[in-house]
Amino acid sequence: MKKAVVLLSGGIDSSVTMAVAKNLGYNCYALSFDYRQRHKVELEAAKKIAKHIGVKEHLIISFDMRKIGGSALTSDIEVPEGIKEGIPITYVPARNTIFLSFALAWAEVLEASHIFIGANITDYSGYPDCRPEYLHAFENMANLATKIATEGKIKFVIEAPLLYLTKAEIIKKGVELGLDFSLTWSCYDPKGKPPKPCLKCSSCLIRAKGFNEAGVTDPLLK
Amino acid sequence: MKKAVVLLSGGIDSSVTMAVAKNLGYNCYALSFDYRQRHKVELEAAKKIAKHIGVKEHLIISFDMRKIGGSALTSDIEVPEGIKEGIPITYVPARNTIFLSFALAWAEVLEASHIFIGANITDYSGYPDCRPEYLHAFENMANLATKIATEGKIKFVIEAPLLYLTKAEIIKKGVELGLDFSLTWSCYDPKGKPPKPCLKCSSCLIRAKGFNEAGVTDPLLK
Numbered sequence A, B: 001m002k003k004a005v006v007l008l009s010g011g012i013d014s015s016v017t018m019a020v021a022k023n024l025g026y027n028c029y030a031l032s033f034d035y036r037q038r039h040k041v042e043l044e045a046a047k048k049i050a051k052h053i054g055v056k057e058h059l060i061i062s063f064d065m066r067k068i069g070g071s072a073l074t075s076d077i078e079v080p081e082g083i084k085e086g087i088p089i090t091y092v093p094a095r096n097t098i099f100l101s102f103a104l105a106w107a108e109v110l111e112a113s114h115i116f117i118g119a120n121i122t123d124y125s126g127y128p129d130c131r132p133e134y135l136h137a138f139e140n141m142a143n144l145a146t147k148i149a150t151e152g153k154i155k156f157v158i159e160a161p162l163l164y165l166t167k168a169e170i171i172k173k174g175v176e177l178g179l180d181f182s183l184t185w186s187c188y189d190p191k192g193k194p195p196k197p198c199l200k201c202s203s204c205l206i207r208a209k210g211f212n213e214a215g216v217t218d219p220l221l222k
Helices: A012-023 A042-053 A095-110 A132-145 A167-176 A202-214 B012-023 B042-053 B095-110 B132-145 B167-176 B202-214
Strands: A003-007 A027-034 A057-062 A114-116 A157-159 B003-007 B027-034 B057-062 B114-116 B157-159
Touching (some): A003 A012, A003 A095, A012 A042, A012 A114, A012 A167, A027 A042, A027 A095, A095 A114, A095 B132, A132 B132, B003 B012, B003 B095, B012 B027, B012 B042, B012 B167, B027 B095, B095 B114, B095 B132, B167 B202
Parallel strands (some): A003 A027, A003 A114, A114 A157, B003 B027, B114 B157
């Protein structure tokens, strides 16, 4: 059975991406990161989603991106309210590159040719490392970086099945695939115990707009 | 003053690379990794080298590559004696890609356009992620991955000044630049307390051959 490493944050996009990979018949190996993100609560969502969809293994790699900083998600910079023009301060320097690099390492060991990522460019937050030209460049690099590809045993493919979908379309696809969205987490700036979504950050607002346009009630807010 | 992030393992190649960067007039930001490598003792060498050469900052990022495994350096697979044909079992899946990705993140935050890596293809161990075509592909990807490059503020350059040098030439260059090789560490499989080089692994053998051909006594073995 074909294997895929799937980057799983516990948000809508990565969860739907994993549901898509599973539906395509892949044995899924979920990969999440504790990078000392402000919204570390998303890892609890990732664990629930991995169990809900059914994965062969769920690996969580830890490292401290606060040592590098430069983002509202990994420093004391406040998460802004609303959706801003341009690339926002919630952009984490080279985050997808770091995530995909670990995915590549694991894929090489597993001999999994496919790496799934929930990148999308419609209704996205302007992150450069979600664009198709970036993903193609990573794929090209990946095939030069690794022993298994150099020896011709595997050609790595970066799959971003949601790349051109709107958030509403992504949500509809998730519903169609039986995904329980009550298990997902999107908020960048959770408050309280147990943590609740702020409903003000860009991630909360994009989520709300997506559910609204899909004509679906967000079960997380019930 | 121009800034550079320099990958520093504490071995000969990365130490000479940092001496070269310093000599070129860069303010150096040294980056090392505790990835639960078998020869973690190299981090002590990295600290000494960073101090010896003089860096603005030395950052050590920790993560557990044993969760991924697939290498004699990050699992219980034994380090073989001697130098083998082809890509050896000491190859760590996607290691340079992971290292360069963190370097890219830090370079973006520092607004440092140059990232130095001690990759070389002569007298090397056959690692795919030391080849020029790989480094070019990473550089291309890096400039698509990041906010600062996308906005046109910086064009990232991956510098591998030792790429085409033999180990003997690298050692001579280090001597010329006043590098104290007694502070460096190469052995993959150190034994004892305090740890001593095994003198049998490929890294020890390549080091010995290099010093021999350079006509220099290895101060580590005095």
